[in-house]
Amino acid sequence: MEVEIIEFTENLKDHFKKLNVEWLEKFFVVLPSDERVLSNPVESIIEKGGYIYFAKADYEIIGTFALIKVDDRTYEIGKMAVTEKYQHQGIGNKLMDFAIQKAISLNAEAVILYSNTDLKIAVSMYAKYGFQVIPKTDFHNERANIKMEMKLK
Numbered sequence: 001m002e003v004e005i006i007e008f009t010e011n012l013k014d015h016f017k018k019l020n021v022e023w024l025e026k027f028f029v030v031l032p033s034d035e036r037v038l039s040n041p042v043e044s045i046i047e048k049g050g051y052i053y054f055a056k057a058d059y060e061i062i063g064t065f066a067l068i069k070v071d072d073r074t075y076e077i078g079k080m081a082v083t084e085k086y087q088h089q090g091i092g093n094k095l096m097d098f099a100i101q102k103a104i105s106l107n108a109e110a111v112i113l114y115s116n117t118d119l120k121i122a123v124s125m126y127a128k129y130g131f132q133v134i135p136k137t138d139f140h141n142e143r144a145n146i147k148m149e150m151k152l153k
Helices: 010-027 032-039 091-105 120-129
Strands: 004-007 051-057 060-071 074-082 110-115 132-134 146-151
Touching: 004 091, 010 032, 010 051, 010 060, 010 074, 051 091, 060 091, 074 091, 091 110, 091 120, 110 120, 120 146
Parallel strands: 074 110
Antiparallel strands: 004 051, 051 060, 060 074, 110 146, 132 146
16 A cells, blocks of 8 residues: 655645544543644644644545644654554554654654553554653643653754
8 A cells, every 4th residue: 555645735634633533532532622733733733833744545544643843852743643444554653754754854853742551552652663751741631641752863
């Protein structure tokens, strides 16, 4: 299967929300903070210096992630989701590879992410990439009980 990573355009906005809501409802619940970001991705992510990308295969949008600017040296990889039909086919790895390379191209020194230890497969994937658990001293949301970081420089 050929997978293409494409950048956000306004006509893909609904896919960003749909993919994330599908994933969130499977494992957790959609929080008010999720609803705000997913309904307003341009204002919440892009206008603040971030990026949104999609995985496309068979003329279908099958996955997404956001690279959220934290500061000039750090980006957060967030809102990563792959539709159920295409899970366990390496799409998450393709998205993660792309996210890390994009952060490197932006001269980021580190990428962070927030997750939940109940998501054992995801946390294992992050560790495989070199993310390490760091203290979660900030409030991200009720669902995130782990913060991980990968140093790029």
